[in-house]
Amino acid sequence: NTMEIRQSGNDNRIVNANQFGNSNLLDVRQGGNDNYGHSLQKGDQNTMVVRTNGHRNEYRMAQGSFNANDCTGCDIELTQGGNDNLANVYQMDLNQMASINQSGNGNTVYTSQSAN
Numbered sequence: 001n002t003m004e005i006r007q008s009g010n011d012n013r014i015v016n017a018n019q020f021g022n023s024n025l026l027d028v029r030q031g032g033n034d035n036y037g038h039s040l041q042k043g044d045q046n047t048m049v050v051r052t053n054g055h056r057n058e059y060r061m062a063q064g065s066f067n068a069n070d071c072t073g074c075d076i077e078l079t080q081g082g083n084d085n086l087a088n089v090y091q092m093d094l095n096q097m098a099s100i101n102q103s104g105n106g107n108t109v110y111t112s113q114s115a116n
Contacts, residue, residue, distance in 0.1 A: 002027070009033050019046065044072045053081040064092030
């Protein structure tokens, strides 16, 4: 399954863009202004790609959980531009990859990767 979300300026919001199963792709692009996000994937070989531009930014990403629905071989790629930034990346299970790139202003990243 592929989920593509494209947003431009103003109040931007993505809440609970969830995917369950294997080989899913979530591709999110946001423009400027208030931004936000929140995405979850459970299953194997899933990928999240998120690109955010300027202003309030924030994104919380999770692959897997503390139960049987983990995410083996899942990847996260997050790029945020300037302004208040925040990313919270959580991956549970084996063979994970997280690539996080933030530019100027507030910046904060909390990343957790753990195997069962």
